[in-house]
Amino acid sequence: MQTYDDLIFDVGAHIGNDTDFYLRKGYRVVAVEAVPGLVQQCKTRFANEIASGQLILEEVAISDAAEKGEISFFINPEYSEWGTTDKERVKRNTRFGSDQVEKIRVPAIEATELFRRHGVPHYMKVDIEGADRSCLHAVVALDTPPRFFSIESDKLEYDAVCEDLRLLQKAGYRRFAVVQQAGYGFSTINTRTRHGEDLSYQFQPSVSGPFGDDLPSEKWVTLEEAEREYRRVFREYRWFGDNQPRLIRQIGIVLGRLRNAALPGWYDTHARLD
Template sequence: MDKNLIIDVGVHTGEDSEFYLKKGFRVIGIEANPDIYEDTKKKLGAYIETGQLILLNVAVSSQNQSVTFYVNLDKSFWSTTSLDFVRRNEFFGTSSTAITVEGRTFENILQEFGIPYYLKVDIEGADILCLQALHKFETKPQFLSIESAQTSWNDLLAELALLKELGYKKF
């Protein structure tokens, strides 16, 4: 584990990444939305130039191949690769447009960049892919945060059981 590394999955406009960067951490940021990626790349360009930030324009996926990404036209932070989330978002009055983006497994990303000290995941319905990838590594991030997308008690218990399997005992 690299105690100076944070991986921010779902960078969005970069507020969290910028906070970590100002604290002196190196950050690997992952943002699937190409427009937001470009804006964030400009906003945090000075950190990219120094090598403190590496920003990837990919979606975390179950396979290393192109995936459909649904850009939410009303609430950009609700963009997702999950059709279930698209339907949820429509129920709440928002609309999305489908685009194709590069998909990468989180396992592949961890193999390339290493295990971070802290892993922050907020990718609207695909957070579980990051947790599942951690099974393949002996070392785990010391800290992690995810946004649970579970809507049933049993699914939430299964998610908590996965966290416990990974060695996380305090929530």
């Protein structure tokens, strides 16, 4: 299967805030989004890039449990980024005080189909609210995985995060980064495009943020060091995380603002081959 160093997969594109960064960096992008309303926003926002072929929109959900090419998808009208195929995520959202759920049927494919259609990308970002691991298993099955990969980390089970790390190691990844996602919105990065041109970019809300060589070199650690870092993260999750009552979570948010660092926030696991 061919690998393309000018290609990124944005799996869980939402309204395209990460896609915008990847396009500005000069990459071709395959953006995966299942919710029709969000897809339409991306079509309007990136009409020129779609017309030029720089962006391809895959209007599907990623799932290993599709029935006749479709799956049930749960939209949260209050928080559009909480759309999910995972019923447990719906229960979590209800605990968070948002029980507005609309169930729809959407087209669905397995993650391996993305690689068959488009090849292997330089970087693959995965944030699909509970279905992330189906993409990880597909990457493990590749002979040559993407050079860079990121996945939203589980917030409830430390062992689940360690399993993700070991699957990434099985896929061939040797360096890992534990990246706090809260706080990227409206921050600015000075970077370069893939063509070597200077780029100053302000991130928008609800983004995955920098990836690959844009992450500080000290962020990249061994698997064992990443596991130790997640032990610290999960201490904060136990104190202020998703399983705590709303008041406790709000106290964590206030304490985080006082120390100018999210408490507990949420994390992505990044991985690199070299």
